[in-house]
Amino acid sequence: MNVFLSAPTTATLFTQQVPGVGEFALRPLAVPADIPLLHGWVTQPHASFWGMQQATPAEVEATYRALQQGEHTACYLGxxxxxxxxxxxxxxPEHDVLGQHYPVAAGDIGMHFLVAPATQRIAGFTRAVMRVILAFLFRDPANRRVVVEPDVRNxxxxxxxxxxxxxxQGEIALPHKRAQLAFCTREQHQAALLAARPIKESA
Structure with missing residues (x-):
């Protein structure tokens, strides 16, 4: 399934059970319905690297409306x-500023993710979220490699x-941050899954 949806929907598109953690699902972000929730997340101290801590609800809505309407961008609520x-x-990446900082290959897909403020501690939760995200992205055979560029301080x-x-792959200087560029292919992720201990055991 192409993650860049051409038709708007809020239906659940993907579900996965992560052993030891529980059931996850993904649906397209609903704008404006999800914006109050999202504004509460991006303005929390734990989201400092997200860069929206001072954003107003209207600014958050404008940002995510543009992303949802973009031909080469998409947002999902987990x-x-x-x-x-x-x-x-x-x-x-080829349609993003990141594409100016490395040789983009066919099948590259960039992603960012933000976990909601925790109401209770669940061992291995963020690792489980990453596992779900990569399973979702690699479900589309056109996505051969996931590209990330988190802040070097994160x-x-x-x-x-x-x-x-x-x-x-090393550090790069983006306009808004110094980032660590990293790649993960489907094969590298599968190898990591095979090598990993159960999430709760390794947390």
């Missing part, structure tokens, strides 16, 4: 046991990325 739990943004996400199979 659910955990039917409750909103994370945000996923997808984009084609040590927590670097560890999550390595656990999922991402391989660091």
């Amino acid at each position: 659910l955990y046991h039917d409750q909103p739990a994370f945000l996923l943004e997808c984009y084609r 040590d927590k996400i670097h560890a999550i990325n390595r656990h999922a199979g991402f391989v660091c």
